[in-house]
Amino acid sequence: MITVVIVDAPSAYRNVGTVLCWLAAAPTALWAAIRLLGLDRGPLVQALAFTPYIAGASVLVLALALALRRWWPAALAALAAVALLSTVAPRALANPQPAAAGPTVRLLTANLLAGAGDARTLVELVRRHRIDVLTVQEFTPDAQTALDQLGLDTLLPHRQLNPEIGTAGSGLYSRWPITDVGVRRNLNGWGFTQVYATVSVPGGPPVRVESAHPSAPYALDQVSAWRADLTAQPAATPGGALRILAGDFNATLDHSPLRALLRTGYVDAADAAGEGLTGTWGPYDGDLIPPVTIDHILVDRRIAVHSVEVLNLPNSDHRPVQATLTLPTP
Known part of the structure; x- marks a missing residue:
């Protein structure tokens, strides 16, 4: 007797996309939590030096989740992106300076x-x-x-x-x-x-x-x-x-x-x-x-x-x- 298994291809692809989005969003969210909580210990000390690069990558993760319409991973990616960009982006913007009038x-x-x-x-x-x-x-x-x-x-x-x-x-x-x-x-x-x-x-x-x-x-x-x-x-x-x-x-x-x-x-x-x-x-x-x-x-x-x-x-x-x-x- 031969059993034929029919795989729903669209469903399989959707599951792969969902897993991919979670695998991308979870690390950036974890990185944001470590950075915001100041948990720079052990090997995290060296890693955190590259936070600006992770902040840039978090935008790409968010774009991926939105493009695939994976809303829960997108929500997590959005939180991570906002947290990381709020700590990094201001460094590229000049701040108001005190009214110093000396030399x-x-x-x-x-x-x-x-x-x-x-x-x-x-x-x-x-x-x-x-x-x-x-x-x-x-x-x-x-x-x-x-x-x-x-x-x-x-x-x-x-x-x-x-x-x-x-x-x-x-x-x-x-x-x-x-x-x-x-x-x-x-x-x-x-x-x-x-x-x-x-x-x-x-x-x-x-x-x-x-x-x-x-x-x-x-x-x-x-x-x-x-x-x-x-x-x-x-x-x-x-x-x-x-x-x-x-x-x-x-x-x-x-x-x-x-x-x-x-x-x-x-x-x-x-x-x-x-x-x-x-x-x-x-x-x-x-x-x-x-x-x-x-x-x-x-x-x-x-x-x-x-x-x-x-x-x-x-x-x-x-x-x-x-x-x-x-x-x-x-």
């Missing part, structure tokens, strides 16, 4: 990749953009020598430097005199160093500037150090002296420790200028990594941000960030 400060920060970043290009950037304050990370003795030979000591004669072989060194150069200088080392005395100084800006209030470089969460056993270093960054003092943290934070605005630091009274300059989605680390030394934004200039919320530009530095895996700022009056 202008042009600040540049650059990670030199263990001193390999092209010194000639960096000095040319300082000259071309008329930089007043420069912070550098992964700053080595050879980098210091090369920069001075190319004239940085004339352009920015005041400095607080801690060059070290490898990646732990840090430096701060200034056009204007500096005081209260120092250096501290992250990771309970074993990690990257951060130099700092108070810059005496002519006609303006003094500004405490620090070259920031918390640990990188490159492996699971480094996540606790990364979190501790970010938590230990100096908080803003909105009722006191002006502070600026500029450097390689090894964190994006989708990481909760960096957002907690901002809530003390800082503003991310690139975010304020509508450049918060411009990548600063990733494929620039040949690695097949989508660009992410981990280099930041955090300024006291009383400082006005006029512009931010992400530049190029050959032989480094980071891109320098330059901000033009206006200080409040003294």
